Amino acid sequence: MKALRTVFMSLVMLLLYAPIFVMIVFSFNSAKSTSIFKGFSVRWYKELFLYNSSLIDALKNTLLLAVISAVIATVLGTVAAVGIAKMRKKWLKSAVMTATNIPMMNPAVVTGISMMLMFVSVGKLLSLTSSVNFFTILIAHITFSLPYVILNVMPKLKTADEHLIEAAEDLGCSPVAAFFKVVLPSIMPGIVIGFIMAFTMSLDDFVISYFTNGTFQTLPLVIYSMAKKPLKPDVYALESIMFIAILLLMIVLNIVQNRSDKSERSIRSK
Amino acid sequence: MDRSLTEASADLGCNAVGTMKRVIFPLSIPGVLSGITMVFVPCISTFYISYEFSNGMIKMIGDVIEDKFYKSSEVNYNMGATISLVLMVLILISLAIVNRFSDDGVESGGVVV
Numbered sequence: 411m412k413a414l415r416t417v418f419m420s421l422v423m424l425l426l427y428a429p430i431f432v433m434i435v436f437s438f439n440s441a442k443s444t445s446i447f448k449g450f451s452v453r454w455y456k457e458l459f460l461y462n463s464s465l466i467d468a469l470k471n472t473l474l475l476a477v478i479s480a481v482i483a484t485v486l487g488t489v490a491a492v493g494i495a496k497m498r499k500k501w502l503k504s505a506v507m508t509a510t511n512i513p514m515m516n517p518a519v520v521t522g523i524s525m526m527l528m529f530v531s532v533g534k535l536l537s538l539t540s541s542v543n544f545f546t547i548l549i550a551h552i553t554f555s556l557p558y559v560i561l562n563v564m565p566k567l568k569t570a571d572e573h574l575i576e577a578a579e580d581l582g583c584s585p586v587a588a589f590f591k592v593v594l595p596s597i598m599p600g601i602v603i604g605f606i607m608a609f610t611m612s613l614d615d616f617v618i619s620y621f622t623n624g625t626f627q628t629l630p631l632v633i634y635s636m637a638k639k640p641l642k643p644d645v646y647a648l649e650s651i652m653f654i655a656i657l658l659l660m661i662v663l664n665i666v667q668n669r670s671d672k673s674e675r676s677i678r679s680k
Numbered sequence: 681m682d683r684s685l686t687e688a689s690a691d692l693g694c695n696a697v698g699t700m701k702r703v704i705f706p707l708s709i710p711g712v713l714s715g716i717t718m719v720f721v722p723c724i725s726t727f728y729i730s731y732e733f734s735n736g737m738i739k740m741i742g743d744v745i746e747d748k749f750y751k752s753s754e755v756n757y758n759m760g761a762t763i764s765l766v767l768m769v770l771i772l773i774s775l776a777i778v779n780r781f782s783d784d785g786v787e788s789g790g791v792v793v
Contacts, residue, residue, distance in 0.1 A: 517725030519742045520764045
């Protein structure tokens with residue numbers, strides 16, 4: 411039984427990580443081949459940073475878009491979650507939650523297409539020359555990452571102690587001050603995780619960006635257009651760097667989550 | 681999940697397989713369902729990857745929709761919008777069915793990915 415478990419787990423791990431491992435290995439290949447390993451070199455990393463400016467530009471664009479959209483989505487999502495949590499009518503609350511969840515469940519193709527159609531028709535109405543640009547892709551990214559923020563903040567709001575807010579107000583805080591001094595710190599772990607999820611969703615998205623980008627090139631779009639020809643190994647180099655970065659981010663995320671769970675448990679046990 | 685449930689089932693004479701079948705699996709149904717949803721939805725909406733990996737043999741609905749917007753010989757925005765709407769309605773119906781079987785309501789939230 412135990413041997414079976416080990417075999418199964420290693421099979422799953424192999425399937426998940428073998429492709430990434432192969433990519434990382436070949437990003438250090440001194441030759442261009444993806445079948446023969448000719449020797450270790452950082453040639454492709456050098457080429458990536460020195461010569462392949464389209465990839466680096468796209469990476470900058472992607473990060474810029476991810477940061478801006480995640481910040482806006484986090485602010486909007488937190489405000490929305492606080493509002494939803496305060497709703498008194500149960501049916502209204504669940505109706506609003508369903509409405510927030512639908513964009514998340516909606517297939518990305520449909521979201522992308524519908525946004526593109528809307529941007530194009532609004533652009534036509536306003537007779538703009540280009541109807542899709544940086545702002546449309548930004549709106550699109552904020553829209554699809556909003557539900558993730560709301561879903562991560564809501565449970566924290568539910569476990570937040572109402573009496574603490576009352577106590578803060580008794581002690582002379584205005585409702586706004588009570589929010590910033592009491593509610594916000596207690597839901598901070600949810601906000602952080604929501605932000606990181608919004609960030610990674612934006613970083614990762616191809617389908618919706620594909621339909622709403624205009625001339626703004628993000629990394630997935632550039633790699634897509636490059637993948638029609640055989641890829642140069644400097645793409646592997648970039649992707650290896652990104653994989654390591656995401657790996658580190660996930661480790662940090664796990665530590666944050668563990669800590670917040672632990673502190674919650676210790677507060678409950680007191 | 682409550683550990684004592686598996687202990688209780690062992691006390692009442694279930695072996696490991698029986699405990700799995702009668703206790704652990706039924707209790708993890710909501711998780712299994714959200715797992716199914718989380719795989720099902722992205723699968724429906726992918727395009728290009730399956731098309732390219734199959735050397736153009738397998739065309740998914742996403743590829744069809746994309747062609748209606750970007751392939752010059754097939755451009756037809758209205759048809760593309762229609763297919764998208766049909767796809768969306770189908771997904772929402774299937775999600776509604778899945779949600780009926782999970783007692784985990786929309787409100788409970790949590791990390792979805």
